[in-house]
Amino acid sequence: QVQLVESGGRLVQAGDSLRLSCVVSGRTVSRYAMGWFRQAPGKEREFVAVITGSGDSTAYADSVKGRFTISRDIAKNAVYLQMNSLKPEDTAVYYCAASGYGGLYYLQRENYYAYWGQGTQVTVSS
Secondary structure: OOEEEEEOOOEEEOOOOEEEEEEEEOOOHHHOEEEEEEEOOOOOOEEEEEEOOOOOOEEEOOOOOOOEEEEEEOOOOEEEEEEOOOOHHHOEEEEEEEEOOOOHHHHOOHHHOOEEOOOEEEEEEO
């Protein structure tokens, strides 16, 4: 069984940086595309970033492009989300997810993800 556990979320100030981690057990991360999604209070969950199973392609939401970077460490079976220049509108619960699909078009849609973590709260104060 695949399990995903996120960590690293906390309260930070606008302009700060933060790195979220997602440790995967049960399967190697190289077998899945790994994505990050987030859900702010009162809003629907939205795509943030994804890295393909091969590791050679990434995609980002326009709202985070140039500020966030997704990466993975196969040896640690983990995926990371480096978040720089954080803004109050980045406040949300961040979820890590794993997908067996390929194709960045599909990987930006949560319906194509089979496994999800429990989420980690990121709060950015102004």
